[in-house]
Amino acid sequence: MRIRFLGGTGEVGRSAILVEGGGARVLLDYGVMLDDEPGFPMHVPPRELDAIVITHAHLDHSGAAPVFYIGRGVPIYATALTFELTELLLRDFINLSGYYIPFEFLELQNMLSRATYLPYGKPLRIKGMTIKLLRAGHIPGSAQVLVEADGKRLLYTGDINPVDTRLLKGADLDYGELDAIIIESTYADQDHPNRLEVERELVSRIEEVIEAGGTVLVPAFAVARAQEVACILTAHGFPYDVVMDGMARRVNLIFMNHLYELRDPDLFMSAMDDILLVVKRRDRKRFVKRPCVIISPAGMLKGGPAAYYAMRLAGSSKNAIFLVSYQIPGTPGYELLENKIYVVNGKVQEVKAQVERFDLSSHAGMSDLHSILAKLEGSPRVFVVHGAEGNCERLAMWARDELGLEAIAPEAGSTFSI
Numbered sequence: 001m002r003i004r005f006l007g008g009t010g011e012v013g014r015s016a017i018l019v020e021g022g023g024a025r026v027l028l029d030y031g032v033m034l035d036d037e038p039g040f041p042m043h044v045p046p047r048e049l050d051a052i053v054i055t056h057a058h059l060d061h062s063g064a065a066p067v068f069y070i071g072r073g074v075p076i077y078a079t080a081l082t083f084e085l086t087e088l089l090l091r092d093f094i095n096l097s098g099y100y101i102p103f104e105f106l107e108l109q110n111m112l113s114r115a116t117y118l119p120y121g122k123p124l125r126i127k128g129m130t131i132k133l134l135r136a137g138h139i140p141g142s143a144q145v146l147v148e149a150d151g152k153r154l155l156y157t158g159d160i161n162p163v164d165t166r167l168l169k170g171a172d173l174d175y176g177e178l179d180a181i182i183i184e185s186t187y188a189d190q191d192h193p194n195r196l197e198v199e200r201e202l203v204s205r206i207e208e209v210i211e212a213g214g215t216v217l218v219p220a221f222a223v224a225r226a227q228e229v230a231c232i233l234t235a236h237g238f239p240y241d242v243v244m245d246g247m248a249r250r251v252n253l254i255f256m257n258h259l260y261e262l263r264d265p266d267l268f269m270s271a272m273d274d275i276l277l278v279v280k281r282r283d284r285k286r287f288v289k290r291p292c293v294i295i296s297p298a299g300m301l302k303g304g305p306a307a308y309y310a311m312r313l314a315g316s317s318k319n320a321i322f323l324v325s326y327q328i329p330g331t332p333g334y335e336l337l338e339n340k341i342y343v344v345n346g347k348v349q350e351v352k353a354q355v356e357r358f359d360l361s362s363h364a365g366m367s368d369l370h371s372i373l374a375k376l377e378g379s380p381r382v383f384v385v386h387g388a389e390g391n392c393e394r395l396a397m398w399a400r401d402e403l404g405l406e407a408i409a410p411e412a413g414s415t416f417s418i
């Protein structure tokens with residue numbers, strides 16, 4: 001079996017891996033690097049591919065795939081939920097970044113017309129290769145990919161979270177004996193705090209602000225994080241109004257059609273019953289004046305209704321903006337957290353509102369990554385990807401030093417045989 005890394009090496013973004021074995025050539029993920037100008041993985045001619053498998057909807061794993069559908073394209077596989085979420089995110093991406101990307105809605109349509117839903121655990125045969133999806137615990141619909149060919153077994157984690165969240169059960173780590181693993185390393189340098197304690201802290205801080213007459217904004221990614229926050233509030237018996245706005249509302253409907261994918265469908269449905277949806281623009285003006293919590297994209301305040309709410313709420317110390325995801329340096333969310341300023345349309349606004357961050361990550365933390373590797377059966381080769389600032393190398397070194405495994409952080413364009 002041969003593995004070629006096309007992107008996502010030493011960086012978080014444009015994940016893309018080409019696997020050859022059993023006479024088949026299959027691409028695992030084909031994402032973009034989300035920057036002011038999107039970056040793409042290395043190219044592969046579509047005629048050389050037998051199939052594409054997408055682990056999950058996030059654009060750093062799916063966002064470049066439509067480039068293969070300028071012509072006839074290639075069969076593409078993922079869970080049904082991943083396809084629905086990918087369509088939503090790719091439409092938004094084309095709307096926002098269309099000028100910079102080499103495909104249009106037509107190519108997205110072509111791609112979806114070649115889509116086959118692949119349920120978890122069901123073997124897919126492509127020539128002499130067998131592919132199986134395992135639950136990844138990262139976002140609803142997300143999968144790890146087990147590839148078997150030429151008597152070898154390779155596992156690609158995609159983005160993985162072994163810890164239970166309100167939306168999902170932790171990842172399935174029952175791999176059996178492996179010859180190689182390709183593992184993400186987003187948080188190879190830090191552990192996440194105890195999940196339940198973070199939940200309690202978040203809920204009680206929101207309650208404090210509301211009880212003192214303020215309004216709380218929780219900027220959250222439309223896919224999964226917004227719904228996770230809503231479920232946390234419901235699970236803790238949160239007694240005040242919860243408002244949801246932006247693309248998160250569309251994602252709610254998609255999740256409702258795939259309730260069986262969620263860890264606790266009853267909790268999710270009662271969270272959905274508990275929220276007030278923003279229907280008209282003028283609702284926004286009404287909600288910012290009232291003690292409540294507003295959950296809205298974008299998670300780093302780069303646009304979306306959250307940008308409007310932040311502008312309206314930032315000026316008063318009664319209000320709060322509680323961030324619930326990692327903030328990339330340079331984003332308005334990062335400036336808010338680090339420098340207590342809010343930059344909108346180039347104008348700098350002083351922030352009096354309370355600003356805090358709560359770690360509700362959906363990626364494995366350092367110890368989680370270590371224990372995934374420590375529990376592996378066989379003595380697989382380890383390829384570490386999807387990490388910035390030395391995290392790939394850091395995890396590879398740990399696997400070499402602590403477990404005696406042959407482990408590396410590959411470079412883009414490098415090829416390995418196992």
Ligand SMILES: [Zn+2]
Pocket residue numbers: 056058138159
């Ligand atoms: Zn992801």
Ligand SMILES: [Zn+2]
Pocket residue numbers: 013058060061159386
């Ligand atoms: Zn990712």
